[in-house]
Amino acid sequence: xxxxxxxxxxxxxxxxxxxxxxxxxxxxxxxxxxxxxxxxxxxxxxxxxxxxxxxxxxxxxxxxxxxxxxxxxxxxxxxxxxxxxxxxxxxxxxxxxxxxxxxxxxxxxxxxxxxxxxxxxxxxxxxxxxxxxxxxxxxxxxxxxxxxxxxxxxxxxxxxxxxxxxxxxxxxxxxxxxxxxxxxxxxxxxxxxxxxxxxxxxxxxxxxxxxxxxxxxxxxxxxxxxxxxxxxxxxxxxxxxxxxxxxxxxxxxxxxxxxxxxxxxxxxxxxxxxxxxxxxxxxxxxxxxxxxxxxxxxxxxxxxxxxxxxxxxxxxxxxx
Numbered sequence: 001x002x003x004x005x006x007x008x009x010x011x012x013x014x015x016x017x018x019x020x021x022x023x024x025x026x027x028x029x030x031x032x033x034x035x036x037x038x039x040x041x042x043x044x045x046x047x048x049x050x051x052x053x054x055x056x057x058x059x060x061x062x063x064x065x066x067x068x069x070x071x072x073x074x075x076x077x078x079x080x081x082x083x084x085x086x087x088x089x090x091x092x093x094x095x096x097x098x099x100x101x102x103x104x105x106x107x108x109x110x111x112x113x114x115x116x117x118x119x120x121x122x123x124x125x126x127x128x129x130x131x132x133x134x135x136x137x138x139x140x141x142x143x144x145x146x147x148x149x150x151x152x153x154x155x156x157x158x159x160x161x162x163x164x165x166x167x168x169x170x171x172x173x174x175x176x177x178x179x180x181x182x183x184x185x186x187x188x189x190x191x192x193x194x195x196x197x198x199x200x201x202x203x204x205x206x207x208x209x210x211x212x213x214x215x216x217x218x219x220x221x222x223x224x225x226x227x228x229x230x231x232x233x234x235x236x237x238x239x240x241x242x243x244x245x246x247x248x249x250x251x252x253x254x255x256x257x258x259x260x261x262x263x264x265x266x267x268x269x270x271x272x273x274x275x276x277x278x279x280x281x282x283x284x285x286x287x288x289x290x291x292x293x294x295x296x297x298x299x300x301x302x303x304x305x306x307x308x309x310x311x312x313x314x315x316x317x318x319x320x
Contacts, residue, residue, distance in 0.1 A: 039052050039053065039054055040053045040054060040055045040056050041053045041056075041158055041159065043139055043155060043158070043159075045139045045140045045141060045155075046121045046140050046141050046142045046148070046151075047121055047125070047128075047140040049140060051137055051138070051139050052137075053116065053137060053159070055115070056159075056160075056161050057076075057077065057114075057115045057116035057159055057160075058077045058115060059077060059079045059112070059113060059114045059115045059116070060076050060077055060078050060079065060114060060115075060116045060117075060118060060159075061078070061079060061080045061081075061098060061109050061112050061114040061116070061117050061118070062078065062081065062082070062117075062118040063082060063098070063101060063104055063109075063117060063118060063119050063120055063123075063124045063127070064082060064101045064118075064119075064120040064123065064124070064143075064297075064298075065081065065082055065084040065086070065087035065088055065101070065297070066087065066120065066143050066297060066298040066300045067118050067120075067141070067143075067152070067156070067300075068081060068087065068088065068089055068092055069087075069089055069300055069301050069302075070149075070152060070153050070156050070169075070300055070301055071118075071156055071160070072089060072091070073153070073165065073166075073169050073301060074153070074156050074157040074159075074160040074162045074165045074166050074169070075160050075161075075162050075165065076156060076159065076160040077160075078092060078095065079095065079096070079112050079113075079114060080095055080096040080097070080098050080108070080109065080112035080114070081095045081096075081097060081098070082097065082098060082099060082100055082101050082104070083097045083098075083099060083100045084100065084101070086293050086297075087293075087297065087300075096108065096111075096112055098112065101120060101123050101124070102123060104124060104127050106127060106130055106131075109127075109131065109136075110131075110134055110136070114136055115136070115137070116136070116137055116138075116139065116159065117131050117136055117137070117138045117139075118138075118139050118141060118156075119138050119139070119140045119141070120140075120141065120142065120143070121140050121141065121142040122142065124140070125140070128140065139155070139159070141155060143298040143300060144207060144208060144209055144212065144234060144298060145206075145207060145209075145211075145212035146177075146212050146213070146216055146303050147212075149173075149298065149299075149300060149301070149303055150170050150173070153166050153169055153170055153301065154166050154167075154170065157169075169301060173301065173303060173304055176304035177216060177303070177304050177307050180304065180307050180308050180311055181216075181217065181218075181307075181311075183311070183315070183318045183319065184217065184311060184315055184318060185315070185318075188220065189219045189220065189249050189250060189314065190219070190220045190222055190246070190247070190248045190249050190250075191214055191219045191220065191221060191222070191248050191249065191250045191251070191252060192221075192222050192223065192243055192246065192248040192250075192251045192252070192281075193208070193210045193211060193214065193221065193223065193251075193252045193253075193254065194238065194251065194252070194253045194254070194266075194270075195208075195235055195253075195254045195255070195256070196253055196254070196255050196256075196262050196265060196266050197255070197256045197257055197262070197265070198257050198261050198262065198265050199265075200238070201238045201266070201270060202229065202232070202235040202236065202237060202238050203222075203223040203226065203235065203236050203237075203238050203243075204221075204223065204234060204235055204254060205221070205223055205224070205226065205228055205233075205234055205235060205236055206221060206224060207228075207233060207234040208234035208235065208254075209254075209294075209295050209296075209298060209299065209306065210252055210254050210290060210295050210310070211223075211234065213295075213303075213306050213307055213310050214252070214310065216307050217307060217310060217311055217314075219250075219314075222242075222243070222246035222248050223236055240270065240273055240275050240276060241275070243279070244275050244276075244278060244279060247279065247280065248279075248281055249280070249281060249286065250281055250286045250287075250288070250313075250314055251279070251281045251282070251286065251287045251288070252287075252288050252289075252290050252310070252313075253266070253287065253288065253289045253290065254290050254292075254295045254296065255289065255290075255292060255296070256292075256296060259289065259292075262289075263289075286314075288313045290309065290310070290313075291309065294306040294309055
């Protein structure tokens, strides 16, 4: 019996010692995994690229003015900006300029020594590989629709290390839009959105700024479902015959270029056509030109203002 007791004691000691060794091994393994993680943030951007940031960016160069205000709202550190006639916050006016959104000066961006470049999808794509070859990480984002704006604010909040500020900003925008919608009557409105330049006229789809704004207000866009242009996924070919057939209650016009020139071009291309004059929206003077500062480039965190602008044009009596 004593021999058995002794064997049991030895066996117990062996088991305990084994448990201690396994425990130590587990702790060592966990420590190695933890120390091997040296990235600050991993982002899947709007170009479906996975971008790994090894540290919190302190020198950001946004390649569109649309990113400036959202970055400031989450305390992002901006060291250079694009040239633009509108959309430049006062605190950014004296920053070094790196060209305009369509014609970025790569050398000037590199001179700013950024640790992150934020590119606008569809406008800055061709510069992404160049910056990456120079060791500068690039996040590609898009801000045309309201959902894209909210997503961008969320991503920028993570980049700047202030996700709570981003959430607060998004909630504030949602609340403002909800207040605007609460003022509107419960009725069905069919709308058309024409985009006019000095050269031609197209119709805007849901993915455009005006299209997204109309969708928020629950207006029915007569262009929904049309095949987009190959050169521009937010627009479709314009047809006066289709417009007349659809018979919208309201027609909105977005424009690029000088408004006087655009209106003259529309007179020549559209308004002088007898079919245009048959439209009830034309007869009742419900054709509205939307302000370029909100509907040409992204309104960004001013999306509630774009929503209110469109709502006021249709229901002016609800906003007295």
